[in-house]
Amino acid sequence: MRKLSLLSTALTALLVLAACQTTSAPESARSAPSADQAFTDLADQAWAFNQQNSGLLAPGARTAGAEARLADISPDTLAAATEQRKAYYAQITAIAPSQLSEENQINRDMILYALRNQISRIEHNMHLMPLTNETGPHNAIARLGDMFRIQNEQDAQTYLAVLRDIPTWLGQQTAYMREGVARGITQPQVVLRTFPQGVEAYVTQDPSESVFYRPMVHAQRNLSDEQARAFEIELQTVIATVVNTALMDFHDFLVEEYIPNARTDIAAHNLPNGEAFYANRVKHYTTLDLSPEEIHQIGLEQVALIRAEMEAVIEQVGFEGTFAEFIHFLRTDPQFYTDSADELLREAAWIAKQADAVLPRLFYRMPRTPYGVAPVPAEIAPNYTQGRYVRPSGDDQPGYYWVNTYAVETRPLYELEALTLHEGVPGHHFQIALAMEMENVPAYRQFTYISAFGEGWGLYAEYLGLETGFYQDPYSNFGRLTYAMWRAARLVVDTGMHALGWSRDEAVEFLGSNTALSLHNVNTEIDRYISWPGQALSYKLGLLTIQQLRAEAEEAHGRHFDVREFHDEVLRNGSVPLATLEQQVRAYIERKRQELEDA
Template sequence: MMNPLLTKYACTLLNVLIFVFCCTTIHAQDAKTRLYDLYDEVEEYEDSLRSAGEETAFSTFSIAEREEQDQYWKEKLERLSEIDRGALEWGDRVSYDLFERDLLREIQDHEFADYLVPINHEGGFHTRIVGRANSADPESVEEYEKYIARLKSVPKYFEGNMELMRKGLATGQTLPQKVLTDDYKVMMTSQIVDDPTQSDFYKPFQEFPTSISQDERQRLRKEGWVAIQEAVVPAYQDFLDFMEEEYMPGARESIAITDLPGGEKYYNFLVQYYTTLDLSPREIHQIGLEEVKRIRSEMEAIIKDVEFEGTFDEFLQFLRTDPQFYVEEPEQLLKEATYIAKRMDGQLPRLFNMMPRKPYGVEPVPAHLAPRYTGGRYSPADGETDAGNYWVNTYDLDSRPLYTLEALTFHEAVPGHHLQIALAKELDLPEIRREAGVTAFVEGWALYSERLGLEAGFYQDPYSNFGRLTYEMWRACRLVVDTGMHALGWSRERAVQFMTENTALSHHEINTEINRYIAVPGQALAYKIGELKIRELREKAEQELGDNFDVRKFHDAVLLNGPVPLTALEQNIEDYIEKTKTEAEKEDET
């Protein structure tokens, strides 16, 4: 018979343990509830900022309003820090980290006053509203009248942004002069039309829903025509005059963000923000140099295999100029890209267990963006009735070689951006995990996807395989030139020369890319750093699992938790390896 005293102690201990367990569970649940309630509160606030006044007017925020927003972000960061992260489960800790990351970015951007530069190398406030006009689809007389009201608000909207840019001129916070070349003006001159019916902003008036009467159509067309003629076109002309007479002559000559007050701190923040790893600019620069050396040796092996008689530079020149590598009509390039994409679609089941339900299309880059745009881009679906789109740049076809088209397609469409982004949106995860803009993950996956083409039987043509390598080299060069220009004193000319000597990209693309790295510091580092981490984790899984490695299950482990920081991805793969080992051991026992 058990000692009564021991029985009493055992019951007391059991009650204490139950109490502690319940308190811990309640605390964890409370932390989770507070986290997502705070996130929903911030999302609601951000929605209000996005829609503020924009039903009937385009608007920008004054500096005073931005100061209020900064205080809001700081207050929310303080409230987030009061939530016990350690009490959260793994997935919720990832949500916490993503939320904290976004709040810190808002605060750092404001501290550096990045709002004084509302334009970048390929557009800005003046091109965003063109994109919105191209996608506008009014369905009632009331919606058309709101659209016309927004057109009438364009002059005030432009003036608000020009006021910010003038303040930037006074403090040196501008785009560098070397990014503002003559072709930059095309984004303004393309909207300065003599005939308003030729304007992008007139597109909603070309076709009307059948529910709108002919009389109303005629009235709305006239009012839209007048708004474009009297508000939109003069606003673009004023902005062009401002750019030519004030901004471009007064813009800073330095290209390095670190030359600006607080620039070194901001660049170091951006490096860690985009890569999600604790790496310094100099460490990344060295990684880039090592990758350039490795990839260069693989490129030289292909040159030897095709029996080209000449130097490396001469081979690159051959690729940039020989007509066999280029098409003459935009439709040809679109057809080639579409054919490659459909062939890859047929190979996806070999590589993936789960694929998105959402389809994608192939479209040219919109004309108002094309001159300053890269070779291609992925445009996610806007709504339930839309597909994703793989945009192919058909501008300046002499700079769009066929030998890079396979790599470009796998990066932007499948198995790259479309597969990953569309699948993430369909996962049963909190919104912050589905929508997270973790560049190192998203772009690292897309670059990794270029290499998956080898496993799917592509790159049979040695020139196409060289194109794959030149795309990989391009991303390796980014590690060198981005850090070189912003942290190590490189000139723009030195960066252009480095990429010219090491990639088969056209001169147009190289110049476009260098402008991008200058205008958006740090972002381009994410691609190669992310890809290297995914490849490192795959090699680890292959080595530890041996015959039990299944590439489809590995891809599940990478993709089915949504886009996460690389440290969280590393934990995902560690868990996948241990789980697979345990399952294999159980099978062996039976």
């Protein structure tokens, strides 16, 4: 059936395009509408297929009468899905961008990006190591408790059935990881030292304290007392037996089999077909045609520029000592740290509200969706990064700026302004909320996140603090520069470790000696880059692209340059590849330049 459906789709697209080419109407009248329609149909089908075959739940799992279970990720299923994606990819690339409207040219870039990444996951065997130093399969299933809202008894039974399917799903993941061990495709041992603790954190003696118990809140509101009590008894039983047992089996597999047999080197280049794998990840995360060597050199140049600014701040505060001694002072002086998690969250929330107040100076368009400030969940916090933005999980949900409150003595206040502007507004929340609120665009335009754009914008948002009254304290300004240096150093250490033969110790030394990040954060960040090749490259390269476009707009528009108009133009199409961003923004720059000349 899949083959017949695929053949039918392909023939339909080819017939539509053939009709465009044989009609006697003028070229402009006959090609564009038909090509646009053929593309739209294919792209919509591809996205629907992607959604049905890449989620945590099986297609139709929530439908009444359907078998409620987690997604089947068996080898046959993954292979069939990959072939279908390849077919969609080939059909869409056969439609030349010149045949499409401007909107569909952007849509084409986006759907191809999404398909290409899913195809690459299988082609480069990423499914054989489905974890990083921060997250793994256990974190994925832990989201189930937040995904289900029990509205009726059918919902309750569906949720219980899905929980009972956890052993099968984790067993499939374990089989892939076991294959990875046999083929030398694993995460390095060094980044997995504390990983089993993260799995064990989800196993609770009291089922009512489990993350899987969370839907009980909705059940108590929406079910009768009798139904709610029956659901609670069964839910506690399933958590205590099925779920906890599956998690501990996965934990034991990690401790007894996976980690002892994981590879001892760290470079992506050293994996089977590693050079091609790392090149694929570099292209995916940067959307640019740059070699690891070129990116490494850009990083070294940026490090030198930022280091000069940092030295100027040290001179400004009158510190007498070396750069290393100043960093030690920042890492150890109690004045730069809070005494409690609550105090750190209050500081972050205060900065977030100050940031809200400056938005009208920077933008004409504002998102409707609010955001909150919350701690990184305790079960993942020890190995987690400083902070992160979590997009809304539904139309009636806010976004969240997560602040890592684990080991508050390692979370300096002088970095908090930069972190908040990056993760909240005008950074990730602002950009992602606007993208999710776009109208009259396909869903893949709203929900596909391109790291080079999104992280580049987040880093640019930190820079905007200079223009809106932040970083008045020189130590906070040094924190901003530390974050800027952190992202520049990523270009050096990521390429260094994965392509140029650097050791982990060399990377730790480079990041630690050039930034004021705590040593705890330095080590967790280096492990993140080891386990997630290429992702760290997106931030600085995205920032440099946006800054270059702004410089071009300022030069072209002179005194008529409008920063709010420029920002709205950058954000108006959502998260897009950098080449697409450059094309769209440069078209805007030229349009306005012509308008100014004609005025």
